[in-house]
Amino acid sequence: MRIASFDVDHLRLKSGLYVSRKDLVGSEVVTTFDLRMKRPYREDVMDTGSIHALEHICAAYMRNDPLWGDKIIYFGPMGCRTGFYLVVAGDLESEDILPLVERTFDFAGDFEGEIPGATPLECGYCVDMDLEGAKADATLYYNLLISAKKENFNYPKKRQRKSAPKSDKA
Numbered sequence: 773m774r775i776a777s778f779d780v781d782h783l784r785l786k787s788g789l790y791v792s793r794k795d796l797v798g799s800e801v802v803t804t805f806d807l808r809m810k811r812p813y814r815e816d817v818m819d820t821g822s823i824h825a826l827e828h829i830c831a832a833y834m835r836n837d838p839l840w841g842d843k844i845i846y847f848g849p850m851g852c853r854t855g856f857y858l859v860v861a862g863d864l865e866s867e868d869i870l871p872l873v874e875r876t877f878d879f880a881g882d883f884e885g886e887i888p889g890a891t892p893l894e895c896g897y898c899v900d901m902d903l904e905g906a907k908a909d910a911t912l913y914y915n916l917l918i919s920a921k922k923e924n925f926n927y928p929k930k931r932q933r934k935s936a937p938k939s940d941k942a
């Protein structure tokens with residue numbers, strides 16, 4: 773197993789779908805993906821209403837997916853509002869999860885109707901939801917994924933100083 777403790781350079785980072793870490797939980801590997809929807813410092817971050825609506829729509833979709841639903845441990849927004857974290861059971865790469873993420877954001881981009889869990893009983897601040905913004909952000913990310921290149925799946929690492937120990941080698 774590769775332990776990905778990447779030293780990511782966010783100034784060189786593009787939007788994409790990245791493995792940010794892998795953790796051993798008992799004898800099982802758990803993979804954390806960064807769904808980086810906005811390019812840091814080059815694009816506006818998502819509005820809170822958009823990212824919040826996407827959190828509800830995408831989490832509900834992924835947890836109900838017949839192939840992946842029971843492997844989804846967590847899906848939630850990055851505090852910087854440039855994307856989402858997706859935590860999945862298994863030792864996985866971006867290519868493994870790409871079809872699910874494409875399906876999810878395709879679904880979210882065309883979503884109509886009641887946002888799942890958007891009631892005061894189920895959510896801490898359900899008035900902050902922007903469905904139109906969510907659909908626009910989902911569509912942008914879907915379009916990026918379907919035309920993604922290698923660089924959208926591999927994090928750019930900071931240049932290491934020669935004296936620095938190479939601790940990221942498995």
Ligand SMILES: [Zn+2]
Nearest residue numbers: 895896897898
């Ligand atoms: Zn909520």
